[in-house]
Amino acid sequence: MNNDSLEDASELSYIDAHCHIGHDIDGTRQTAEILLVKMDQCGIDHAIIFPFNEYLQRDCFKRANTLIANLMNDHPEQFTGFCRLDPHSPLAIAELKRCVNELGLRGIKLHPRAQNLDIDALYMMPIFELAENYDMPILIHTSGIVKGIDPIKSANIVHKFPNVNFIMGHSYKAHYGITSNDSNSSSAFREILELAYQQKNVYFETSFLPTAYLEELIEKIGAGQVVFGSDSPYGDPCWEKLTIEALDIPKSEKIKISKTNISLLIE
Numbered sequence: 001m002n003n004d005s006l007e008d009a010s011e012l013s014y015i016d017a018h019c020h021i022g023h024d025i026d027g028t029r030q031t032a033e034i035l036l037v038k039m040d041q042c043g044i045d046h047a048i049i050f051p052f053n054e055y056l057q058r059d060c061f062k063r064a065n066t067l068i069a070n071l072m073n074d075h076p077e078q079f080t081g082f083c084r085l086d087p088h089s090p091l092a093i094a095e096l097k098r099c100v101n102e103l104g105l106r107g108i109k110l111h112p113r114a115q116n117l118d119i120d121a122l123y124m125m126p127i128f129e130l131a132e133n134y135d136m137p138i139l140i141h142t143s144g145i146v147k148g149i150d151p152i153k154s155a156n157i158v159h160k161f162p163n164v165n166f167i168m169g170h171s172y173k174a175h176y177g178i179t180s181n182d183s184n185s186s187s188a189f190r191e192i193l194e195l196a197y198q199q200k201n202v203y204f205e206t207s208f209l210p211t212a213y214l215e216e217l218i219e220k221i222g223a224g225q226v227v228f229g230s231d232s233p234y235g236d237p238c239w240e241k242l243t244i245e246a247l248d249i250p251k252s253e254k255i256k257i258s259k260t261n262i263s264l265l266i267e
């Protein structure tokens with residue numbers, strides 16, 4: 001009997017690496033109370049929370065980041081907060097410093113489509129440099145074909161900042177080499193997988209991905225760089241959890257994906 005079958009009776013515990021609280025310009029809302037109920041129903045022990053693309057953000061997400069920090073302080077067992085930024089804002093660097101030094105937030109969330117970002121542009125560099133100094137992981141939305149987050153651009157920043165841990169939200173779903181018709185994006189996607197395999201500072205977050213995709217990803221880069229996420233409230237944590245449970249991999253690897261990998265990044 002191997003270790004996996006000995007462990008099989010116990011349930012996995014989960015940290016959700018991708019949850020929003022606040023009020024998006026698209027009308028979507030989620031409160032901490034609602035998320036806590038979902039976590040309880042789905043068996044999620046802890047969640048990383050950050051703002052939506054907030055409908056009021058002229059202050060570079062200042063008000064939204066403060067809310068996230070207050071919720072983290074109110075529910076330290078349940079929540080870890082990340083700082084959302086608009087890198088185009090003249091307030092971005094001051095806000096990032098405030099997020100760390102005053103609010104105690106533990107990572108950064110960036111959204112290339114919502115904030116119209118070119119992820120490897122010069123204006124991004126001060127943010128990555130500070131993330132490196134502060135040892136903060138950065139979760140970047142990578143779903144859909146968005147020019148600013150093309151895999152080639154991601155490879156550039158991953159290469160340039162080997163000490164920053166990048167978490168690729170939705171794991172480049174649209175660029176996945178096997179399903180994509182665009183051979184350029186396929187080869188760029190293979191390049192980022194190769195870089196991830198070599199440098200170990202790239203993590204792939206699981207929301208909205210089918211099991212076959214995840215199994216192939218794990219085969220290529222290993223389970224040590226895959227982290228569970230739901231993108232709640234856009235994704236359903238219960239459903240996303242079922243995807244992990246259904247993976248045809250050893251339980252020891254599911255434990256890494258459901259909890260261990262992300263907990264090492266936010267401890």
Ligand SMILES: [Zn+2]
Pocket residue numbers: 018020141231
């Ligand atoms: Zn999201």
